[in-house]
Amino acid sequence: MPNVEDMKKGLWEAERKLLHQLRDARRHERRKKPSELENELTPGQKIADVVAATMGSWSFIIIQTTILFFWIVLNVTAYVREWDPYPFILLNLALSFQAAYAAPFIMMSQNRQQDIDRKEAENDYRINIKAELEIELLHEKIELLHHKIDQIREKEVVSLTEAVEELSDPKRPPEKAD
Numbered sequence: 001m002p003n004v005e006d007m008k009k010g011l012w013e014a015e016r017k018l019l020h021q022l023r024d025a026r027r028h029e030r031r032k033k034p035s036e037l038e039n040e041l042t043p044g045q046k047i048a049d050v051v052a053a054t055m056g057s058w059s060f061i062i063i064q065t066t067i068l069f070f071w072i073v074l075n076v077t078a079y080v081r082e083w084d085p086y087p088f089i090l091l092n093l094a095l096s097f098q099a100a101y102a103a104p105f106i107m108m109s110q111n112r113q114q115d116i117d118r119k120e121a122e123n124d125y126r127i128n129i130k131a132e133l134e135i136e137l138l139h140e141k142i143e144l145l146h147h148k149i150d151q152i153r154e155k156e157v158v159s160l161t162e163a164v165e166e167l168s169d170p171k172r173p174p175e176k177a178d
Helices: 004-008 013-031 034-039 043-055 058-077 089-167
Strands: none
Touching (some): 013 089, 058 089
């Protein structure tokens, strides 16, 4: 019966190398701790993530809406002096300033997330290839087993045929009963 190494010889050399690389990469990824993954971020990436997470939250929207509401109400109802009268040019300047700085932070965070997604897609692709190669290997093993079973069956059929011919041979002396 052929052993596992003989079965593996049926795989193409490139497939075996890829399978080996994928296994090594998976072992390496398993060894990484979550804290190591966080330490790979630069301070700028961490800040961009915090800014994007903050500005994309309901608490930020509620707080900003409250501030804008009070700003407008205080300027419309001010008795002594309106520091930003209608059309609220100072407020527009502040919001423009906020948008001008928030947009790059959010884009940096999105770009980093896009890179992470791309790496995950590559890993998924490699895992799919590995699974395909493993399935091919299993198919080859099953085919070899079927071939081996067929050989054993052929030998059994031959031996049974010989036994039947031997029993039905008229030149053969009859067996004596005890």
